[in-house]
Amino acid sequence: MIDAEILRAIVNAAIFRLPDANRPILEQIQLLIDQCLPGHLGLRLIRLDADQSEARLSYRREIAGLHGYMHGGAIFTAGDTLTALMLLHQINPDTRNVLTTDAGIRYLRPLPDGDLIIKGRIIKRTGNKIKMVADFFNEAGKRIAQSRFTCLLYAGQQ
Structure with a gap:
């Protein structure tokens, strides 16, 4: 379970409020997100459970490519952030940091407007290595992309 103590243990208070x-x-995590790149993109958490999560990213010109569609980098960042945040449920004193070690994305169709719905899920865990998927949907429920992430939980240094 995520609590304020976990957030205080992993967040660099010299940089973030x-x-x-x-x-x-969920509100605490959103306030932290709002202070870094995903927040500037407009990522909004809807649900953050241990095995599944959901977020929304609304189309804006500022996160579009010159072709007018939502930029693939914004889509990828939203998925990476959502899946990594799910791992806050897995953190303990021995594994308080999360590192994405491998990632890939497959784009299926463009998003010219509206909201992007991101759904993250864990597909496999082997020790401290966790494989995750983020599916991206338009408002009509059509999948526009799917990304896969391998993350590592480790002690690391603050």
Whole structure:
């Protein structure tokens, strides 16, 4: 279970402003996201469970490519962020850091407008190595991309 203590153990307080620990945990995580790249893209958490999660990214010109579609880098970043945040449920004192060690994405169709719905899920865990998938859907429910991530939980240094 994610709690404020876990967030305080992993977030670099010299760089990021820690939210009030009395707020709901999803709100605390969103306030942290808003301070870095995914927040500037507009990523909004909907649900963050241990095995499945969901977020939304609304189309804006600022995150589009010159062709007018949502930029593939914005899509990929949203999936990487959502799947990594799911691993907050897996963190313990021996494995308090998350590192994406391998990733790939397959784009199926463009997103010219509207919301991008991102759904993350864990597909396999072997020790501290976790394989995850993020599926990306348009508002009509059509898949526009799928990414796969391999993440490593490790002690590391703050």
